Amino acid sequence: MKKGNDNGGSVVTYQILSGGTPIEGSFFVNKLRVSKEVNRVAYARIEFFDGGLGEEDEFRIAESGNFELGKEVEIKVGYSSSEETIFKGIVIRNAISVNEVEGFKLVVECKDKAVKMTVGRKNAIYTERKDSDIIEELIGASGCSATVTTTSTDHAEMIQHYISDWDFVMLRAEANGFIVVNSDNTIIVEKPTSSQPDIEARFDGTVLGVDAVVDAQHQLSNVEATAWDRSNQQLIVSSVNAPNAEKQGNMRSKKLSEVLGVNPYILQTGGNVAMADLKSWGESKLIKSELAKIKGTVTVRGTSRAEINTWFKLEGMSKTFDGNAYVSGVHHIIENGNWVTDLQIGLREGWYVEETPEVSAAPASGLASPIHGLQIGVVKKIDEDPSGDYRVQVVIPTLQTDNVPVWARISNLYSTAESGFFFMPEIEDEVVLGFFNDDPNYPVILGSMYNKNSVPAYIANAENDxxxxxxxxxxxxxxxxxxxxxxxxxxxxxxxxxxxxxxxxxxxxxxxxxxxxxxxxxxxxxSAKDIVLNAQGNITMSAQGNVEMTATGDLTGEGMNVTLTGQTKFAAEGAQAEIKGSGMTVIKGGIVQIN
CATH class of the missing domain: 2.20.220 (Glycosyl hydrolase fold)
Incomplete structure (x- = not known):
C-alpha cells in the first residue's frame, strides 16, 4: 500500500498533467473517474465543461492540444494541494456531449499504456520458453514496465493463436495461478498478495457505504486437474485442497462447499500437461473460489492509499463479513468537490476466457454464418470439379435446400504430387464433413461411414483380427x-x-x-498346361543335388552346339539309339566297345 493523503476533513484538490505539464487551472472539470481492477487495463474518464452556443464560447480545452489522441496524461488527487498520482496513461478517445441542463461537455477517455496489448490479434510460436519469459516479452513490447513471478516449466512449444497479447498474457497467467495488476504503465503478474492490511474501514466516518454478499455457489474444498499422459497412456490427476486460510468472515470455503456438494471440482484437458502445471491450474481455481466467497463494494472517503491486489480490514459488519477483505478493484470518483473511493472486494470466480467472449475470434472470421461441429454429407459426384481442385460433390441433408449439392475437398491419408493414396468415395456414400474455420463455404470430407444400407465386408469380432x-x-x-x-x-x-x-x-x-x-x-x-521359359540372354540351371527331367511325351533339345559332360559316367539308353552327324562323326575313348 502506497503512502497517500486520505484526510477527509480537507478540501479536495487535483492536478491533471498533459505530456508532463499541468493543464490550465481554468479548465473546469465536471466529473473525474479512475478505475483500476485486477486482470483489467486501468481506465480514466474526465468530463470538462467546454464551449457553448455563443460566438464568444470557445472550445478552449478541446482545441488546446492537451488531450489529443495518444497524449500522455497523469492524474493526481489529494487534499489541500497535497496530491498523489492515481493514474497514468494515454488519451484514447474524445467525445462531445450536449444537453439542456449541463450544456457542452468534452469527455476525455484514457487508458493505461497496457491498452496497446489489447489491440490486434497475433500469432506466435515460442519454443523452449517459460511462461514468465513470454509474458515479460509481451509486456515489454507495449512500453510498460513488467514485474513477473518466475515460472518453472520450459515449454517445448507454446503457441499464441490469433489472440491479442493481453488476452494471451491473461490465459497464461491464470494457468499459473497468477493475477495481472495494471497501474500507472506498470504490469505486475504474480499470485494474489498475502500482505497485511494497511487500511481499516468502520462506520465511524471512514466508510460511507457497504454492499457485500457471501455466496456458497462457487466455493470449493478440492479441485482435481486431469490430463492425458501420452508416454504412459493413462490419465494423470493432480488433487489440490483448499488451504482453509481465509481472512474474512466466519464461514470457511470448505464448509460452504458442502452446501452444493461439489467435491471434487473437476478440471480436464486432453493435452499432455506436466503434473506441476496441473497443480498450478488447480490452485488457480481454488484461489478464484476462495476470493469469490465475499464480493461487493465498500465506499470510503477518497484516498490515494487504496491499491488493487491488497487487503483492508473491515470491522463492524457482523462476523459474517468482518475481517481482511481482498481489494480487487479501486474506483475513484471526483464530482462537485467531493471525492469517494469504491473498494471492490472479492474476485470474479470465472476464468478470464469465460468472462471475455471476444478472446476468441468470431466463428468463420465473421465472413459467413458459422457451421459448428461435424455434418453428414452424401456423395453425388466425384469428377469434373470446375475448379480443378479434385473436390467431391456432396449434398448436406441438414441444410434442407432441396438437395442442392456443394463441392467439398477430400482429406486423404497421404496426398502429394503425382503420388500418395488415391481413394475416392462411391456415389451415395455417407461421408463426414468438417468445415475450415467453421465456414460453411469450405467443407472437407474427413472420412466415410458404414450404415445399415452400406455394410462392411466383415463383421467385427472381439479379437479384431x-x-x-x-x-x-x-x-x-x-x-x-x-x-x-x-x-x-x-x-x-x-x-x-x-x-x-x-x-x-x-x-x-x-x-x-x-x-x-x-x-x-x-x-x-x-501348371495345368504348358510352362514356357523364354530369355533374351542365357538360361542357367544349377542344383546342389540331382536334376531330373521326366516327360510322358518326347524330350527334345536343340542348340548350335550341344555339350553334355559326365564327371564320372555318361550314359544314354533307349529302345532304339541313333547317333548321326551330317559331317564327320567321332567316337573316342580309352577303350571303345561296340556291341
Whole structure:
C-alpha cells in the first residue's frame, strides 16, 4: 500500500498533467473517474465543461492540444494541494456531449499504456520458453514496465493463436495461478498478495457505504486437474485442497462447499500437461473460489492509499463479513468537490476466457454464418470439379435446400504430387464433413461411414483380427492378424498369399488351375498346361543335388552346339539309339566297345 493523503476533513484538490505539464487551472472539470481492477487495463474518464452556443464560447480545452489522441496524461488527487498520482496513461478517445441542463461537455477517455496489448490479434510460436519469459516479452513490447513471478516449466512449444497479447498474457497467467495488476504503465503478474492490511474501514466516518454478499455457489474444498499422459497412456490427476486460510468472515470455503456438494471440482484437458502445471491450474481455481466467497463494494472517503491486489480490514459488519477483505478493484470518483473511493472486494470466480467472449475470434472470421461441429454429407459426384481442385460433390441433408449439392475437398491419408493414396468415395456414400474455420463455404470430407444400407465386408469380432482393403469390384488386400497372413485377391480367385505361420508364399491362378508354392521344402510350380521359359540372354540351371527331367511325351533339345559332360559316367539308353552327324562323326575313348 502506497503512502497517500486520505484526510477527509480537507478540501479536495487535483492536478491533471498533459505530456508532463499541468493543464490550465481554468479548465473546469465536471466529473473525474479512475478505475483500476485486477486482470483489467486501468481506465480514466474526465468530463470538462467546454464551449457553448455563443460566438464568444470557445472550445478552449478541446482545441488546446492537451488531450489529443495518444497524449500522455497523469492524474493526481489529494487534499489541500497535497496530491498523489492515481493514474497514468494515454488519451484514447474524445467525445462531445450536449444537453439542456449541463450544456457542452468534452469527455476525455484514457487508458493505461497496457491498452496497446489489447489491440490486434497475433500469432506466435515460442519454443523452449517459460511462461514468465513470454509474458515479460509481451509486456515489454507495449512500453510498460513488467514485474513477473518466475515460472518453472520450459515449454517445448507454446503457441499464441490469433489472440491479442493481453488476452494471451491473461490465459497464461491464470494457468499459473497468477493475477495481472495494471497501474500507472506498470504490469505486475504474480499470485494474489498475502500482505497485511494497511487500511481499516468502520462506520465511524471512514466508510460511507457497504454492499457485500457471501455466496456458497462457487466455493470449493478440492479441485482435481486431469490430463492425458501420452508416454504412459493413462490419465494423470493432480488433487489440490483448499488451504482453509481465509481472512474474512466466519464461514470457511470448505464448509460452504458442502452446501452444493461439489467435491471434487473437476478440471480436464486432453493435452499432455506436466503434473506441476496441473497443480498450478488447480490452485488457480481454488484461489478464484476462495476470493469469490465475499464480493461487493465498500465506499470510503477518497484516498490515494487504496491499491488493487491488497487487503483492508473491515470491522463492524457482523462476523459474517468482518475481517481482511481482498481489494480487487479501486474506483475513484471526483464530482462537485467531493471525492469517494469504491473498494471492490472479492474476485470474479470465472476464468478470464469465460468472462471475455471476444478472446476468441468470431466463428468463420465473421465472413459467413458459422457451421459448428461435424455434418453428414452424401456423395453425388466425384469428377469434373470446375475448379480443378479434385473436390467431391456432396449434398448436406441438414441444410434442407432441396438437395442442392456443394463441392467439398477430400482429406486423404497421404496426398502429394503425382503420388500418395488415391481413394475416392462411391456415389451415395455417407461421408463426414468438417468445415475450415467453421465456414460453411469450405467443407472437407474427413472420412466415410458404414450404415445399415452400406455394410462392411466383415463383421467385427472381439479379437479384431481381420483388416481389409476391398474395392466395390471385390479386389482385396486382406490382413489376418491371428495367422499373420496377407492375401491379395481378385474376384476370379487370383491370389497372392504371404503366410508367416506356414512360412510360405503362394501364387494362385485359380481361373487356369496354376499354382506356385514356396515354403521351407522348396518351390513347387504346378501348371495345368504348358510352362514356357523364354530369355533374351542365357538360361542357367544349377542344383546342389540331382536334376531330373521326366516327360510322358518326347524330350527334345536343340542348340548350335550341344555339350553334355559326365564327371564320372555318361550314359544314354533307349529302345532304339541313333547317333548321326551330317559331317564327320567321332567316337573316342580309352577303350571303345561296340556291341
Amino acid at each position: 481381420t483388416k481389409s482393403i476391398k474395392t466395390k469390384s471385390q479386389l482385396e488386400i486382406q490382413f489376418n492378424e491371428t495367422d499373420k497372413i496377407i492375401t491379395i485377391s481378385t474376384p476370379e480367385g487370383q491370389k497372392v498369399i504371404l503366410d508367416d505361420t506356414d512360412k510360405s508364399l503362394t501364387l494362385v491362378d485359380e481361373a487356369n488351375s496354376n499354382k506356385v508354392y514356396m515354403n521351407a521344402d522348396g518351390v513347387l510350380v504346378d
